[in-house]
Amino acid sequence: MLIEKAAIVGKGALGLLYADCIERSLGEEAVCFIMDEGRIARHAGETITINGTERTFRSMTPAEAGRADLVLFAVKSPALDEAMELAAPLVRDDTIVVSVLNGVTSEERLAARFGWERIVPCVAQGMDAMRFGPTVTYSRAGNLHIGQFPQTDPDALEAVRMFFERAGIGNVVEADIRHRMWAKFMGNVGLNQVCAAYGVNYAALLESERVQTEGGTGPETEPWRTYIAAMREVVAVGRAEGVDVGEGDLADMVGVLRSLDPQNTPSMGQDVINHAPTEVDEFSGVMMRLGKKHGLPVPTNEWLNARIKAIEAEYLKD
Numbered sequence: 116m117l118i119e120k121a122a123i124v125g126k127g128a129l130g131l132l133y134a135d136c137i138e139r140s141l142g143e144e145a146v147c148f149i150m151d152e153g154r155i156a157r158h159a160g161e162t163i164t165i166n167g168t169e170r171t172f173r174s175m176t177p178a179e180a181g182r183a184d185l186v187l188f189a190v191k192s193p194a195l196d197e198a199m200e201l202a203a204p205l206v207r208d209d210t211i212v213v214s215v216l217n218g219v220t221s222e223e224r225l226a227a228r229f230g231w232e233r234i235v236p237c238v239a240q241g242m243d244a245m246r247f248g249p250t251v252t253y254s255r256a257g258n259l260h261i262g263q264f265p266q267t268d269p270d271a272l273e274a275v276r277m278f279f280e281r282a283g284i285g286n287v288v289e290a291d292i293r294h295r296m297w298a299k300f301m302g303n304v305g306l307n308q309v310c311a312a313y314g315v316n317y318a319a320l321l322e323s324e325r326v327q328t329e330g331g332t333g334p335e336t337e338p339w340r341t342y343i344a345a346m347r348e349v350v351a352v353g354r355a356e357g358v359d360v361g362e363g364d365l366a367d368m369v370g371v372l373r374s375l376d377p378q379n380t381p382s383m384g385q386d387v388i389n390h391a392p393t394e395v396d397e398f399s400g401v402m403m404r405l406g407k408k409h410g411l412p413v414p415t416n417e418w419l420n421a422r423i424k425a426i427e428a429e430y431l432k433d
Contacts, residue, residue: 116270118184118278121146122175122205124198125189126158128246128382129215129239132256133187133284134172135165140283147173147180149202165251177204185278188214188225191382192397195221199228206233211271215239215259217307217382218397219300222264231266235275236292238299243317243375245385254376258285260299262292297358301349302368303381304398308419309342310384311393311426318377344415345399352402355409383423390430395423 121137123130126148137146150158155174163170183205190198195216206212206229213235214221226234241257259279263272272288279286289295310320315338323339346365353360386393399413399420406413 116209116211116274118211118274119145120183121185121187121278121282122149122180122183122202123147123187123189124149124202125191125194126150126174127189127191128244128251128253128385129242130187130189131163131165131170131172131246131251132242132244132253133189133215133282135170136256136284137282138170138172141281143173145282147175149177149180149186149205150174151201152176161249163249163251166253177201180205182207183210185211185213185275188212188216188221190216191392192216192218192221192394193392195224199225203228211235211275213237213259213261213275216397217300217303217394218401219296220397220401226266231264232268233271234264235261235267235271236264236296237261237275238289238292238295240295240299240302241371241374243379245379247385247389252379254379255374256285258287260287260289260292260295262289262295264292294358294360297349297353297356297360298364298367300398301346301353301360301364302371304349304402304416305342305346305368306372307381307383308345308395308398308416308423309338310380311387311395312341312419312422313338314384314387316378316380316384317372317375321373321377341415341419345419348402348406348411348413348416351411352405352409352413355411356405387423387426387430392431393423393427395420395427399423 134146186202212229212233222236238260243255244253320338323336350360383393399416402413402416
């Protein structure tokens with residue numbers, strides 16, 4: 116099983132980051148963005164600047180693309196149903212499907228549409244890519260962590276690993292991909308939501324930790340306390356779901372935060388800056404649903420959900 120043609124659905128920071136890697140390593144015929152005719156018209160002639168270099172990428176309708184060996188979904192969670200409908204004509208018997216969406220539900224949604232055997236579970240971690248308008252910047256490309264569920268075809272996993280290697284995309288094959296997904300989910304529940312709720316970047320969040328460490332008790336420490344509390348709620352809910360996440364994973368997520376460009380902000384922070392809908396229900400919304408399922412309180416995530424939805428309501432009402 117050899118992947119030669121990849122189709123990406125979603126032209127945000129991550130989609131562009133991976134398209135850039137694939138095209139530079141394997142040529143422009145190896146990758147294209149899949150869009151409907153309206154989006155193609157709106158993006159006609161678009162030039163994207165990635166870390167200061169101008170780049171253009173092919174955009175095609177499903178009919179023009181015909182088929183793909185790999186379909187990579189890089190949209191926001193609320194757009195996944197529409198993206199699956201758009202990409203469905205590309206998925207043939209031997210097509211592999213990979214999601215780089217945040218959260219812990221996209222693989223289930225994709226499998227319900229396309230079948231578990233073709234799904235290679237994936238977690239995007241360690242990158243700090245940001246997109247504002249036609250400009251993408253990043254200091255760390257991170258890795259795509261991949262693995263297999265019981266239903267995943269092992270040959271599909273190996274094909275994806277080999278493709279990422281050839282394309283110059285950093286990757287890690289995980290023995291327990293579900294654990295990795297929940298560890299990253301913990302990081303997203305904390306980092307994405309807190310940066311969006313408080314309007315802070317990584318530097319400001321880390322500064323609130325330093326004040327707390329030095330014995331400060333003022334309101335400037337609140338973002339850090341909320342960040343840690345939100346992640347600790349994920350530990351409790353994850354364990355109730357049968358995933359062995361713990362304080363070690365929480366420490367690892369804090370370590371990832373320390374490694375990122377301090378002047379950057381995560382995707383949900385970018386959404387607030389861009390006045391775009393957020394993925395709040397993929398984070399605290401899922402936490403609230405699972406907390407109720409297991410009878411576990413998740414007050415920090417309830418507050419974050421309400422706070423971020425109030426922020427969204429203010430800028431989306433226009």
